[in-house]
Amino acid sequence: MADHVHVSRSTGLPEAAAHGWWMGRSGYAAKPGVRASLAVWLQAKGADGQWKQVAKGNKTVLSGGGSGKRGAGI
Structure with missing residues (x-):
């Protein structure tokens, strides 16, 4: 389950x-x-209209929600 990507500051x-x-x-x-x-x-969608992979990561986390169970920093 996930939400939509958004800008975070x-x-x-x-x-x-x-x-x-x-x-x-x-x-x-x-x-x-x-x-x-x-x-x-x-x-990200490039100027040519094609989707390109700009980052990838892996992490092992516990089940459920909460800040300690996120793939933050991937």
Whole structure:
């Protein structure tokens, strides 16, 4: 689950930001301590109208929401 990418200025400089979280198979939070491997791709539309990958990252996080469970800085 995720929201739409938006501009964040939390560091003072404009950055692309999006928030997401994952849940267990039942639709509820997974058991405590369960982790997932996140893969995040950031794409931008070039002057030629084609989408291009500009950044990619991976991180392992706990289930559920909250700042400690984000792929921040990917």
